[in-house]
Structure formats: structure tokens, C-alpha cells
Amino acid sequence: xxxxxxxxxxxxxxxxxxxxxxxxxxxxxxxxxxxxxxxxxxxxxxxxxxxxxxxxxxxxxxxxxxxxxxxxxxxxxxxxxxxxxxxxxxxxxxxxxxxxxxxxxxxxxxxxxxxxxxxxxxxxxxxxxxxxxxxxxxxxxxxxxxxxxxxxxxxxxxxxxxxxxxxxxxxxxxxxxxxxxxx
Amino acid sequence: xxxxxxxxxxxxxxxxxxxxxxxxxxxxxxxxxxxxxxxxxxxxxxxxxxxxxxxxxxxxxxxxxxxxxxxxxxxxxxxxxxxxxxxxxxxxxxxxxxxxxxxxxxxxxxxxxxxxxxxxxxxxxxxxxxxxxxxxxxxxxxxxxxxxxxxxxxxxxxxxxxxxxxxxxxxxxxxxxxxxxxxxxxxxxxxxxxxxxxxxxxxxxxxxxxxxxxxxxxxxxxxxxxxxxxxxxxxxxxxxxxxxxxxxxxxxxxxxxxxxxxxxxxxxxxxxxxxxxxxxxxxxxxxxxxxxxxxxxxxxxxxxxxxx
Numbered sequence: 001x002x003x004x005x006x007x008x009x010x011x012x013x014x015x016x017x018x019x020x021x022x023x024x025x026x027x028x029x030x031x032x033x034x035x036x037x038x039x040x041x042x043x044x045x046x047x048x049x050x051x052x053x054x055x056x057x058x059x060x061x062x063x064x065x066x067x068x069x070x071x072x073x074x075x076x077x078x079x080x081x082x083x084x085x086x087x088x089x090x091x092x093x094x095x096x097x098x099x100x101x102x103x104x105x106x107x108x109x110x111x112x113x114x115x116x117x118x119x120x121x122x123x124x125x126x127x128x129x130x131x132x133x134x135x136x137x138x139x140x141x142x143x144x145x146x147x148x149x150x151x152x153x154x155x156x157x158x159x160x161x162x163x164x165x166x167x168x169x170x171x172x173x174x175x176x177x178x179x180x181x182x183x
Numbered sequence: 184x185x186x187x188x189x190x191x192x193x194x195x196x197x198x199x200x201x202x203x204x205x206x207x208x209x210x211x212x213x214x215x216x217x218x219x220x221x222x223x224x225x226x227x228x229x230x231x232x233x234x235x236x237x238x239x240x241x242x243x244x245x246x247x248x249x250x251x252x253x254x255x256x257x258x259x260x261x262x263x264x265x266x267x268x269x270x271x272x273x274x275x276x277x278x279x280x281x282x283x284x285x286x287x288x289x290x291x292x293x294x295x296x297x298x299x300x301x302x303x304x305x306x307x308x309x310x311x312x313x314x315x316x317x318x319x320x321x322x323x324x325x326x327x328x329x330x331x332x333x334x335x336x337x338x339x340x341x342x343x344x345x346x347x348x349x350x351x352x353x354x355x356x357x358x359x360x361x362x363x364x365x366x367x368x369x370x371x372x373x374x375x376x377x378x379x380x381x382x383x384x385x386x387x388x389x390x391x392x393x394x395x396x397x398x399x400x401x402x403x404x405x406x407x408x409x410x411x412x413x414x415x416x417x418x419x420x421x422x423x424x425x426x427x428x429x430x431x432x433x434x435x436x437x438x439x440x441x442x443x444x445x446x447x448x449x450x451x452x453x454x455x456x457x458x459x460x461x462x463x464x465x466x467x468x469x470x471x472x473x474x475x476x477x478x479x480x481x482x483x484x485x486x487x488x489x490x491x
Contacts, residue, residue: 070212073224074224078226084187084488089215090216091215123221123224124219
């Protein structure tokens with residue numbers, strides 16, 4: 001399946017501002033941060049979570065714990081997938097019970113990834129609450145799930161693809177909408 | 184990145200280096216699940232795993248059962264002496280009947296070399312070899328390799344000595360195939376009567392001198408002396424074996440300061456390994472057991488992903 005770049009919706013500066021705003025919103029909504037933890041969904045959600053933690057530290061001089069979640073073992077389509085997913089480690093080395101968890105992912109689409117993540121998190125303990133932060137909300141939900149913090153709402157068609165690139169993995173910070181060509 | 188394509192896991196001789204590395208990598212991801220307060224993920228929900236053990240086993244059977252359960256599969260245990268095989272049913276018929284109950288994975292231990300291979304050809308379910316005769320015990324070797332990799336950071340270039348009853352050991356054979364494929368240098372050591380004929384066909388060095396096997400080795404994998412073998416006069420007495428080949432503190436003086444002591448269990452204290460060594464600071468015997476679950480979870484997961 002080939003894609004053609006259609007529009008660039010965030011560049012490096014845009015992404016920095018969006019994450020800063022999300023961080024401020026998190027701090028505003030949660031007031032105390034001693035019981036906060038940020039958990040990112042592999043791969044790009046984990047890096048975004050790390051950046052949000054860095055921004056919280058810049059603003060409030062307090063480092064909240066980071067967790068990394070791999071949701072592949074919780075997928076509802078494992079038997080349907082054509083390719084074998086690569087399973088990585090889940091790294092949550094603190095007790096999430098009674099913590100306020102900020103769950104972070106790059107793109108919110110059908111909501112199925114978040115459903116997996118919620119199931120996985122509940123297996124680690126009983127958090128006080130879970131809030132969802134996403135860089136891009138592209139719509140087309142298949143489950144009753146919504147984000148508490150959204151970087152950018154991007155209405156898309158199902159023919160389009162949102163490509164989030166981060167310096168840590170892709171060498172560049174940007175978000176582009178791509179359009180499927182030849183089919 | 185390679186994909187897993189096989190229906191079964193029968194031995195390490197048939198696997199490529201990449202496939203072995205794939206299992207070890209997956210096992211690393213699965214290890215953390217056993218440390219959670221709720222030790223379960225829904226990955227194999229709705230799959231049925233049959234544990235078919237024709238030989239006694241505590242470690243391997245329990246380990247496979249826990250691995251399957253922690254992936255949310257349903258498990259059924261069958262042992263030969265309580266099955267209809269005592270009424271004369273053949274192995275093939277028994278397994279065909281079990282398969283008719285729509286099971287997905289059959290984990291099997293059998294005293295005859297090649298028994299799981301025969302089954303794998305007969306049934307559509309995935310077959311995992313949990314030890315066949317003197318042939319192979321792939322998941323044991325994989326967990327040994329996982330433990331070595333975890334402790335030493337690599338396998339390639341390491342010197343690994345396997346000591347004891349090589350002739351009757353499926354653990355030794357699987358370890359030799361797996362370790363050499365990943366680039367380790369393997370030496371086997373034991374009394375000549377316990378080194379198999381045809382050992383020169385394996386990519387290993389052979390020594391009958393225990394000091395030679397200990398010196399320079401990064402890992403000593405000490406095999407169980409199968410007490411029942413003594414009747415066949417392969418060595419004069421357990422005491423003599425312990426004196427010449429049993430690993431004790433005295434012999435360990437020849438070892439590298441960071442040597443790793445491994446044993447697949449069950450151990451005969453004071454025969455092939457002294458209690459001081461088995462419980463000593465170099466020993467990773469119980470960590471091998473812990474890692475066994477992660478490795479078996481990876482194998483169960485991968486064979487259930489077959490043909491993708």
C-alpha cells in the first residue's frame with residue numbers, strides 16, 4: 001500500500017507547543033502531582049510520555065514516574081492479523097494502585113489500542129483514575145472511548161493515514177496526513 | 184526480523200539461528216508478566232493446550248502448564264499410566280482422539296526418540312517436544328541459552344562446557360545445536376562410557392579431563408547423572424563419579440572468577456554437583472527455572488502464530 005503526503009499538520013515547533021499545552025492542561029486538571037504517573041504506549045506514545053514527563057519537571061521541578069506499555073498481547077485481532085506483531089517488553093516498575101495515570105499515545109483512531117491499554121493497566125493494579133492524552137485525534141471511533149487531552153483534532157477519511165514522526169525514532173518531529181494512492 | 188513459520192517445535196537442530204534468536208527475544212518480553220500482581224495476559228484466550236507426559240516430570244510439566252495459563256489458554260494434563268494407553272490403545276490413536284476434541288497445541292514428553300515428530304506429521308495441532316528419549320529437549324536448551332544471554336549479555340564467543348552423561352542426555356544435544364548455532368564454543372566432558380559414539384559428528388570439542396573442561400569456561404552446564412544408568416556398569420560407583428567429575432569447591436578453583444553454574448535439574452546433591460556449588464554464588468539453577476516459564480510462553484505464543 002503506497003501513500004502520498006497530502007498535508008503537514010505539525011512541525012517541530014508546532015509539536016513542542018502542543019505538548020507544552022497538554023502538559024499545562026494535565027497540571028491544571030490534576031492539581032497535585034505527587035501521585036501522578038505517565039504511561040506511554042509503545043512505540044511513539046512512550047517517547048511522547050517521556051517528553052511530557054520532562055516538561056512537567058521543567059515546570060514543577062518534580063519528576064513523575066514513567067511507564068511503558070506494549071499492548072500487543074491484549075489485541076483483539078491477534079488471530080486475524082496478517083503479519084506477526086513484534087512484542088516488546090512492558091516496563092512499569094512502580095505500583096499503579098491509587099495513582100493518577102496519564103495514558104499517552106500518538107494517534108487516537110478506532111479506540112481499540114486504548115481498550116487494550118486499559119485492560120493491560122488494570123492487570124497491574126487499581127489506579128485512582130486513568131486519563132488519556134493523544135497527540136492527534138483522527139476520529140472514526142469503534143468503541144466508546146475519548147481523550148482527556150488532545151493535541152490536534154484532525155478530521156480524516158478512512159483512505160488517509162496519519163504519520164507521526166518523532167526525533168527519537170524517525171529523526172524528525174512532524175505529523176503528516178498521507179493519502180493512499182492506487183487503491 | 185524473521186517470522187515464525189513452523190507449526191511445531193520439535194528440536195533445535197531444525198531451527199535457524201534467526202528463529203532461535205526470535206524465541207529468545209520474545210521470551211525477554213514475556214518474562215515481566217510473571218512478575219506482575221496479576222500474572223496473566225489474554226493472548227491465547229480460547230486456545231487449548233494438552234500436556235501429554237509419558238515420563239515423570241515436575242519442572243517441565245509445571246512450567247509449561249503455568250506458561251499456558253499465564254497466556255490464558257486452557258490446559259489439560261494427561262499422563263500415560265492413567266490414560267487408555269494402558270488398555271492397549273496406540274499412541275497415534277490416543278492423540279487422534281485428543282485432536283478430535285479440537286485442541287490447538289500438544290506438549291509432549293516421550294521416552295522414544297522421534298515420538299513427537301511422528302505425531303507432528305499425524306495431527307494438525309501444533310506439537311511441542313518437551314523431551315523425547317535421548318534426542319532433544321528444545322525448551323530446556325532455550326531456557327539455558329536465555330539464562331546465559333541474560334547473565335553474560337551474549338552467547339557468541341562464549342566457552343561453554345557441558346559435563347556429565349552426554350550419551351543419554353537430550354538436554355546436551357539440544358544445547359549443542361542451539362549454542363553452536365549462536366556462535367558459542369561448546370566442550371563436552373565426562374567419563375568415556377558416557378560420551379556417545381559418533382560425538383565427532385557434533386560441532387563440539389571432547390575432553391575426558393575435568394580440569395580442562397572447567398578451565399577457561401564461561402559456563403558449566405552440569406548434567407544429572409541418571410542413577411538408573413549405574414546398573415548398566417557405565418561407571419563403577421557414584422562415589423567414584425563424584426570424585427572424578429562431580430563439581431565441588433575444590434574443582435571450582437580452576438574456574439574463571441565469573442563462571443556460571445547451571446544444571447537442568449533434578450540435581451543429585453553430592454554426585455554431579457556438591458551442595459556448596461549448587462547453592463553457591465555462581466549458581467543460576469533456580470533462575471533457569473524462572474526463565475523456563477518465559478521461554479515456554481514465547482514458544483506457545485509463536486507456534487500459535489504459525490502460517491502467517
